[in-house]
Amino acid sequence: MQNTEKKYLSKMMDFGEVLDRQHSVYGSEFVKKMIENGGRFVSDRTGITYRIPTHFGFCYGVEKSIDMAFETVKRFPDRRIFLTHDVIHNPKVNQDLKEKHVVVLNRSADNQLILDDLTKDDIVVIAAFGSKHRDVEQLKAKNVMVVDTTCGAIVLVWKRVEKYAQNQYTSIIHGIWDHEETQATASQATKFGWHFLIIRNHEEARDIERFVKKEISSEDFMKKYVKKASSGFNPELHLKRIGIASQTTMLKSETLEIQEFLKASYAAVFAGAKPDDHFMKYDTICSATQERQDALFQLLEEPLDLVLVIGGFNSSNTTHLSEIASLRFPTFHVRGPEDLTDSAMVQHLDPTSLQIRTSSDWLKRNIKTVGIGTGASTPDVLIEKVIARVEEYLTA
Numbered sequence: 562m563q564n565t566e567k568k569y570l571s572k573m574m575d576f577g578e579v580l581d582r583q584h585s586v587y588g589s590e591f592v593k594k595m596i597e598n599g600g601r602f603v604s605d606r607t608g609i610t611y612r613i614p615t616h617f618g619f620c621y622g623v624e625k626s627i628d629m630a631f632e633t634v635k636r637f638p639d640r641r642i643f644l645t646h647d648v649i650h651n652p653k654v655n656q657d658l659k660e661k662h663v664v665v666l667n668r669s670a671d672n673q674l675i676l677d678d679l680t681k682d683d684i685v686v687i688a689a690f691g692s693k694h695r696d697v698e699q700l701k702a703k704n705v706m707v708v709d710t711t712c713g714a715i716v717l718v719w720k721r722v723e724k725y726a727q728n729q730y731t732s733i734i735h736g737i738w739d740h741e742e743t744q745a746t747a748s749q750a751t752k753f754g755w756h757f758l759i760i761r762n763h764e765e766a767r768d769i770e771r772f773v774k775k776e777i778s779s780e781d782f783m784k785k786y787v788k789k790a791s792s793g794f795n796p797e798l799h800l801k802r803i804g805i806a807s808q809t810t811m812l813k814s815e816t817l818e819i820q821e822f823l824k825a826s827y828a829a830v831f832a833g834a835k836p837d838d839h840f841m842k843y844d845t846i847c848s849a850t851q852e853r854q855d856a857l858f859q860l861l862e863e864p865l866d867l868v869l870v871i872g873g874f875n876s877s878n879t880t881h882l883s884e885i886a887s888l889r890f891p892t893f894h895v896r897g898p899e900d901l902t903d904s905a906m907v908q909h910l911d912p913t914s915l916q917i918r919t920s921s922d923w924l925k926r927n928i929k930t931v932g933i934g935t936g937a938s939t940p941d942v943l944i945e946k947v948i949a950r951v952e953e954y955l956t957a
């Protein structure tokens with residue numbers, strides 16, 4: 562590979578022949594047996610039934626990202642390897658890469674990659690959720706090898722946002738404004754010199770409606786959205802034609818509801834215009850996110866006493882699974898067994914406030930059925946470890 566070295570790799574096949582897919586090291590024989598047993602494990606020690614949904618854990622995008630990152634480490638043992646961000650939102654996987662001397666690049670106060678120290682022999686891996694267009698251009702200009710593990714489902718959203726921008730539709734992105742994926746998606750609009758606005762929820766979609774119905778002024782609108790809009794954003798000019806996109810891991814029901822709400826608002830305000838003169842939409846929730854949300858809804862039809870949702874606290878799709886489960890049952894979003902501090906204490910992320918909390922009395926002695934959900938970046942092995950920890954506490 563040294564003589565004809567590629568400088569930009571974006572698929573596993575770009576490495577040539579690959580003998581093993583390394584995400585499998587995060588698998589679990591125990592979980593495979595649970596799947597064979599209809600997604601359940603009944604403990605002989607405690608009598609508790611543990612249930613998992615039909616779809617859970619690593620999605621194809623995360624598998625690709627892990628495979629490409631670890632393959633890079635394996636292929637280039639003598640080269641310095643960096644990351645644009647943590648490769649996925651899972652502390653265990655990121656720690657494993659750190660132990661292999663893969664380092665996350667520093668950024669300046671205005672979020673620019675600091676690349677002064679890089680040479681052409683260095684390698685930079687782009688995380689599963691992508692990186693801003695400007696980051697990628699900077700890396701190419703530096704002539705380093707780029708291993709781009711951005712998930713294909715996210716690239717599809719980018720293509721949609723590019724299309725909106727090329728036709729001068731402002732991308733209204735339903736997402737978390739400072740999430741890396743949303744920032745990268747928004748940058749696809751500005752690369753064509755056009756605009757974006759990031760909204761978090763229905764209430765923020767209502768602000769757009771209030772503005773186009775002239776219920777609030779540009780100044781008042783921008784007071785709230787200056788950080789969430791592209792530079793030079795002028796609502797008078799840039800809310801006349803909008804196209805909807807979303808962070809791929811948002812709650813599907815919420816994204817659809819926002820799309821329909823804004824579609825109706827624009828149809829009312831611009832009555833008489835052709836339907837897509839002012840408004841365009843496209844479903845940009847990825848299939849893996851949908852499958853995990855749908856499977857969890859199905860599991861929640863069962864009588865559960867407790868739900869443990871496992872995944873990184875910065876994992877958007879895991880947080881949404883926790884949000885879904887918490888509407889029906891006592892639910893704790895934990896990163897792994899280490900957050901089950903003891904039988905009386907649990908450290909967890911509250912899905913509404915997004916604050917890390919410590920709660921007591923989480924594990925009742927009389928529980929019979931525990932549901933376990935995992936996000937798209939959560940290794941299966943953590944299910945096994947969390948169950949082992951619950952069993953340990955209940956038999957101590």
Ligand code: SF4
Nearest residue numbers: 620622712714809847
């Ligand atoms: S959750 Fe969807 S978009 Fe995100 S990495 Fe996985 S497959 Fe790709």
